[in-house]
Amino acid sequence: MPKIVLEGLVKRYGSFEVLHGIDLEMEEDEFTVFVGPSGCGKSTTLRMIAGLESVTEGEIYIDGKPVSQLEPKARDLAMVFQDYALYPHMNVAKNMSFALRLQRMPKAEIDAKISAVAETLGLTDFLHRKPGELSGGQRQRVAMGRALTRDSSTFLFDEPLSNLDAKLRGQMRAELALMSQRVKKNMIYVTHDQIEAMTLADRIVVMNGGYIQQQGSPEELFKNPANKFVAGFLGMPPMNFLDGEITEKSGEIFVQGQGFSVKLSHQKAEAARAHSGRSVTLGVRPSDLVYDPAAAEDQSLLVSIIVSEYIGAQTVLLCDCGGQKVEVELKSTIPIDRNGQLRFAINPEGVHLFDKKTEIAL
Amino acid sequence: MNIANKANRLTPYVFMAPAAIILAVALLYPIGYMIYASFLDWSPSQRIGEADFVGLRNYVNLMHDAAFRESFWVTVKFAAVVVTLEMFIGVGLALLLDRNIKGMSFLRTIFILPMMIAPIVVGLMWRYMYHPTVGIFNRTLKDWGFEGIPWLSDSTWAFVAVVMADVWQWTPFIFILSLAAMQSLPRSALEAAEIDGASDMQKVIHIKLPLMLPVLIVTLMLRLIDAFKVLEVIMVLTNGGPGLSTEIVAMRIFRTAQEFQELGEAAAMSNTLLMVLMALTIGMFAYNKMQEGRAAKMQAMAAKGTA
Known part of the structure; x- marks a missing residue:
């Protein structure tokens, strides 16, 4: 299956620029997820790849061929839309076979294909229903089926799960993951939901404000976020950020702020030593904070609870640390003094430092 | 308490009374009057009470009246021809103009102007244009070296002439309704069709027209x-x-009322026309009901599907 390359992709509506030069290479048969808040340009990028939006500047290469001037149908793509975009006047079978019928494929072949796809998606009983007679989840499946019957080299998904309720979304997400393992194709998927991005992607592309913030495997991005935006966007509950300053005391490197002073591990200290005296943001995920009353003072945060959210096995605590907010997680069975101060040990590997002004990781 | 209750129950009828009175005076009374008149042999010199009651004679006369049958045929022919032409041209124009070009809103306004002109004025305008010697059509034809056309004095051409005037005036009605229908079509379904490989023409035939059909039928x-x-x-x-x-x-x-002074017979003709129109209207409502019923059934099925 072809390799897709974006080169200096720019999109302007009049004088308003929404994409500022997107460069990206997607490997063959890769599941790429564009993720970012609404208005970040992820859908626009997808629609430009699809050919539904014109390219202002730059070029899209599919298999080395520039395609930005080609019609969507010449690009060998299938797409699943956010609102499913089913043809309301056609039944499920007709919806799924529309492209094939336009290609004048023999009827027997179409029927065989439709029944095979319907089988895998559990739509066999609904082939003669119209979209209006289906539930949201079923419509979603039809939209998926319509893309699958095409046998295109590339599948585009534009927030396909965002119109489903939470339970169904989880279920469909799992099915999608299964499908992507079975069908080895290029998949490009747009979502604002970081959980979808983390669970489905081979490669995540985090976008914000019309720029790519960072791209890489979910693990890479989670472990080594390039900047504060990526760090805060991926992970649930989100990373905590505390303002502080890098200081050096008797050869050791500390991050010091209101109510905390954290000694950096050797590895981190090496990187931070050059920035001594600089204002930084200390980032640490709730999962890297462990309740430990006996932790060393320079390896922990001392916090007091503001709000406690019981969610079953876990309790999420919104706490105050020297005037700054910190979220921590705790097993609900651990007894704690709700009115006193709690000490949480910091996993030294989980410390992230960002320049305060540029927000870029040090 | 009891009185208040009664007053409460009467309130809605009080609010409806003005409309009901207007309806009765302005609609039901004249129709009743006309139905009654259609059973009379009545000339304008008589008061309605003095006219002779002749039962269904007026209607029986109509059946045998070749002139009425001819005019009925002309009407059917006229309606069929103009509505067919207007549907094709109106929907065609809408398909052409359903896009974002500069000055499109101005063009759309121009296109619907004819509809806003009073029919009498339209008639006068076209009469001047059809004038055998000074009308623009025949002058142009003569300039190009052709014979003038007897627009209004030849029976075939006269029919063509009235059809053209009507098409000119009422195509915009269909144009504007189908344009509105087209612009409310789901954009993403059209985009999906594009991805599925449909050409512009295939999009019109397979997606746009079928989705517009309910509106087109009502418009028709x-x-x-x-x-x-x-x-x-x-x-x-x-x-x-x-x-x-x-x-x-x-x-x-x-003419029956004015020239031949046969008010009873004119009333019978009116009633006949009314019945034809009523049948058309009921047909339209039945179609709407059917559509609604189908939509309701669909929703019910979808709801069941979710549960």
């Missing part, structure tokens, strides 16, 4: 009902002539 019915009642333009242009070639039913009714 409305235009058909209207075309059956056409009067002013034809009256000004040809006055029904030459011969009976453009004498539509409304024209015939007018």
Whole structure:
């Protein structure tokens, strides 16, 4: 299956620029997820790849061929839309076979294909229903089926799960993951939901404000976020950020702020030593904070609870640390003094430092 | 308590009373009057009470009245021709103009202008244009070296002439309704069709037209009902002539009452026309009901599917 390359992709509506030069290479048969808040340009990028939006500047290469001037149908793509975009006047079978019928494929072949796809998606009983007679989840499946019957080299998904309720979304997400393992194709998927991005992607592309913030495997991005935006966007509950300053005391490197002073591990200290005296943001995920009353003072945060959210096995605590907010997680069975101060040990590997002004990781 | 209750129950009827009174005075009374009149042998010199009651004689006469049958046929022919032409041109224009080009809103306004002109004025305008010597059509034809066309004096051409005037005036009605329908089509379904490989023409045939069909059918019915009642333009242009070639039913009714002074027979004709239009209207409502029923059934099924 072809390799897709974006080169200096720019999109302007009049004088308003929404994409500022997107460069990206997607490997063959890769599941790429564009993720970012609404208005970040992820859908626009997808629609430009699809050919539904014109390219202002730059070029899209599919298999080395520039395609930005080609019609969507010449690009060998299938797409699943956010609102499913089913043809309301056609039944499920007709919806799924529309492209094939336009290609004048023999009827027997179409029927065989439709029944095979319907089988895998559990739509066999609904082939003669119209979209209006289906539930949201079923419509979603039809939209998926319509893309699958095409046998295109590339599948585009534009927030396909965002119109489903939470339970169904989880279920469909799992099915999608299964499908992507079975069908080895290029998949490009747009979502604002970081959980979808983390669970489905081979490669995540985090976008914000019309720029790519960072791209890489979910693990890479989670472990080594390039900047504060990526760090805060991926992970649930989100990373905590505390303002502080890098200081050096008797050869050791500390991050010091209101109510905390954290000694950096050797590895981190090496990187931070050059920035001594600089204002930084200390980032640490709730999962890297462990309740430990006996932790060393320079390896922990001392916090007091503001709000406690019981969610079953876990309790999420919104706490105050020297005037700054910190979220921590705790097993609900651990007894704690709700009115006193709690000490949480910091996993030294989980410390992230960002320049305060540029927000870029040090 | 009891009185208050009673007053409460009466309130809605009080609010409805003005509308009901207007309806009764302005609609039901004249229709009743007309139905009654259609059973009378009544000339304008008599008061209605002095006219002789003749039962269904007026209707029986109509059956045997070749002139009425001819005018009925002309009306059907006229309605069928103009509505067909208007549907094709109107929907075609809408398909062409459903896009974002500069000045499109201005163009759209221009296109719907004819609809806003009073029919009498339209008739007069076209009569001047059809004038055998100074009209723009024949002058142009002569400039190009062709013979002039007897627009309003030849029975075939006269029919063509009234059809052209009507098409000119009422195509915009269909244009504007189908444009509105087209612009409310789901954009993403059209985009999906594009991805599925449909050409512009295939999008029109497989997606746009089928999705517009409910609106188009209602538009067609409305235009058909209207075309059956056409009067002013034809009256000004040809006055029904030459011969009976453009004498539509409304024209015939007018002449029966005015020239032949047969009020009872004119009333019977009106009732006949009314019944035809009623059938069309009921057909339209039945179609709407059917659509609603189908939509309701669909939703019920979808709800069941979710559960």
